[in-house]
Amino acid sequence: MSDSRVRRMTPVLDLALDEEKKAAGMLGECRKQLDEATARLRDLEHYSGEYAKGWAQRGGEGVGREWLLNYQRFMAQMQTAIEQQRQTLGWHQQSLERARATWQERYQRVEALRKLIEKYRDEARARADKQEQKLLDELTQRAFVYRQFD
Numbered sequence: 001m002s003d004s005r006v007r008r009m010t011p012v013l014d015l016a017l018d019e020e021k022k023a024a025g026m027l028g029e030c031r032k033q034l035d036e037a038t039a040r041l042r043d044l045e046h047y048s049g050e051y052a053k054g055w056a057q058r059g060g061e062g063v064g065r066e067w068l069l070n071y072q073r074f075m076a077q078m079q080t081a082i083e084q085q086r087q088t089l090g091w092h093q094q095s096l097e098r099a100r101a102t103w104q105e106r107y108q109r110v111e112a113l114r115k116l117i118e119k120y121r122d123e124a125r126a127r128a129d130k131q132e133q134k135l136l137d138e139l140t141q142r143a144f145v146y147r148q149f150d
Contacts, residue, residue, distance in 0.1 A: 003124035006117055013113045020106040023099070030099040034092040041085040048078040 055071055063071075 003120055005120045006124065009113065009117050009120065013110070013117060016106065016110045016113050020103070020110045023103040023106040027096070027099040027103045030092065030096040034089070034096050037085065037089045037092045041082065041089055044078065044082050044085055048075070048082060051075070051078065 051074070055075075058067075
């Protein structure tokens, strides 16, 4: 016996599954963006460190005023870029956490709907079993009554 509550809930579950799938996709995209931002920060820090090593080597040989000013300007720009990338990284981390929370919420909703539908199915089975048992009891009762009159 098919229960109408299960049939009514199926489109709701389908919609919830679509929303959960979209949230999972967004979570994956946020993870990718965070990974890319992390790699960019690592590259900037590495490049800045390499440039500073070059300064140490070059400085040992003696440098002119112009070179020193250019170096200082460049390192200031690098530090600004690194700080901006750290802020970007922080924003991506927050975005990832929001996406994770959204996905978890959608996933929990799907699981709750699945449990509800399973409960409805169990109730429908129990009602069907009860009706079948009632019918069997009636048939048994009738058979007993008919046997007495034979």
